[in-house]
Structure formats: structure tokens, C-alpha cells
Amino acid sequence: MTESDRPGSTPGLPPTPPPYRPRLGPDPLPTDEAEALAIGRKHFSEVGSPGGPSGLFVHEFDIGYLIQASWPVVGDPTARPSNPGGANIVISKIDGEVSHLPNFPAEAAVELYYKVYRPNEVRCPNDA
Template identity: 75%
Template sequence: MTDTERPGSTPGLPPTPPPYRPQLGPDLLPTNEAEALAIGRQHFPEVGSPDGPAELLVHEFDIGYLIQTGWPAPEDPNARPSEPGGTNIVISKIDGKVSFVPNFPPESAVELHHDLRNRKTS
């Protein structure tokens, strides 16, 4: 098929471009905690692996899912943590975008996510 034979083409004019399909959203938009956890696993080392988290925790909130890591307790309760700080992720229910937030308690991390999102939209 030549360009001028493409449906919608007119002889003597430039060829009609192929149909454009805009990306209307992500390939994977989580609809429940299990789907959010599957996306979250892609951003952390394997659970139980050396230097990996002991567990991944999912906290659902109004516009997303917060994925937090749980690390094993140190053998000495008075010792410093081997992994101080770190980040957690938020997966948007609206567009599936992944954002990184500090390793805060869930309420604080969600509040920070809301604050950052409101700054971007204002």
C-alpha cells in the first residue's frame, strides 16, 4: 500500500499520517492493595534477600497507596539501625505515577505527598 492509497489520503497532498493514539494513562493502574504491592516490589530489593527488606507494607489512602519497607530488628536493641533513613513510594490511584517520599510514619508520608502534589498543581 502506498501513502496515497492509505484511507483518508488525497492525491497531490502530503500523505495522511498514521492514526495517533495518545497514552491516556499508565500500562498498570492499581485498583487494590495487591496490585499496588506488585508495582512496589519493582522498586525495592527482593523481600528476605541479603540487604533487602523483611517485608513490604501497603497503606491505602484517598489518592494512592503508600508502600513502606519493614527491616528486620537489629540483634542488639541499643545498636544503631544498619539502614538509617531510606525512602518509601507512593503509587497514584489517579495516573499510576510513582513518587518517592522519606521514610516517615504513614500519616506523615501521606501528608507530605499531598503537600508536594498540591505545590505541583498550584
């Protein structure tokens, strides 16, 4: 099939791109820890998979759900980690937005979230 044989294309012009599918509404709003965990699972490797977390834990707070991963115990605790770093996920109860935070303990991660989260913030030109 040549380019000009494709449906919706015009000879001599680039092919017609696929239709744009806009996002329909906000992210899903979790109503409990189980729903937050289901959303959070999409952002981590499968639990128990090689290199994946050994478990996911949900910490609910007033404006969101913090999802934290636990990792298997390493054989040599003095060895360098094979996958350093990591992240926590926060799912907003307000708009369903998913935010990534550093792998801090729960209290510190929630405190950081309060400092950086601004739901649909609209700033006026006079605000500084």
C-alpha cells in the first residue's frame, strides 16, 4: 500500500495522523484505600516480580493517599543497592492527580506534598 492509497491521505502530503483522543475529565478519584492502591499499582512494577517491590502500602491523609513500596531484604546489608532511589506516589482526593515524591518516610513525604501541591492553581499577574 502506498501513502496515497491510505484512507484520508492526500497524494504529495504526509499521511493523515491518527485522531487525537482528548482526556475525558479528571483522573479517577479514589474513595478508599483499596481504590487508591489499584491506581497506585499502575505506577510500580508488579509486586514480587524480579527487581519489583515486595509490597505496596497505603497511608491515607486528609487530602490524599500516599502509596509506598517495600523492597525485599538484600543478602548483604553492606552492599550497594542494585536499584538506588525510588519514589512514593500520592493520589489526590481533590482531583485524582498522581504526584511522585522522593522515597521519604510517610510523615516527611506527606509534609513535602503539602508544600508542593497546588491543585489547579491559577495565579493572577499581581501575585508574586
